[in-house]
Amino acid sequence: IQAVVQKKELLSPDICRLLIEPANLFEYHPGQFINVRRDDGLIRSYSLASVPDEDYFLEIHVRRMQNGEMSNWIFDDLGEGDEITIQGPEGASYYQADTLQESLLLVGTGTGLAPLIGIARDALYKGHTGDIHLFHGGRSESDIYWHDNLLELCNEFPNFFYNASISGHDPVPGMLYGRVHKVAFSLFDNLSDWRIYLAGLPEMVRAGQIAAERLGAKPEYIFTDPFQCKDLRKEET
Helix, strand or coil: CEEEEEEEEEEECCEEEEEEEECCCCCCCCCCEEEEECCCCCEEEEEECCCCCCCCCEEEEEECCCCCHHHHHHHHCCCCCCEEEEEEEECCCCCCCCCCCCEEEEEEEHHHHHHHHHHHHHHHHCCCCCCEEEEEEECCHHHCCCHHHHHHHHHHCCCEEEEEEECCCCCCCCCEECCHHHHHHHCCCCCCCEEEEEEECHHHHHHHHHHHHHCCCCHHHEEEEECCCCCCCCCCC
16 A cells, blocks of 8 residues: 655654555554555564554654664655555554453563554553553663653553663663563562553563463463564674
């Protein structure tokens, strides 16, 4: 499907937000992902932070990767008004509307936050009554790029709880300290009746799966979105 970039903005020095308008009707679940295709055939996948009943545009968050072919092109060359091709949606990690009363635990690193934003907002706007706990992790404060928006969501919905966790050397006031999955799962004793959503670094997603199952979460209620990246960070010699 052809689409137009309607807005491009930096959320942090290395994270870019794109609002995309498809040329045709595009049905999706928040938390699914799309494939963005460049004219030369290069394709990368990005999860959706938008909610179709609330947002007119598709929203994706892109982290600039060192030597990243697609991310550097998006940051340096792609502009508002430019056309791109998108494919999808794909993925099974999204909110199930038949779980209004169940508690949800969402844990993400980096731009793994994007699909969790979509899932949380989708649940809240559909009248979810169970508690929703979202944890976002990064190495430094600049990685926590949607902090104020999520605090505002806490003020709007009393059953939504948000925490940021920093794993670098310097703790940040108002944020937790440590690797986000270890911090998140240490705060709960029993997850047997919970739905778990994990997104971001594959190592975190796998560790989160193990931790969730140890606390009683049913494997079929653990939804994952690991961000597999092509290793382009090493300079060619």
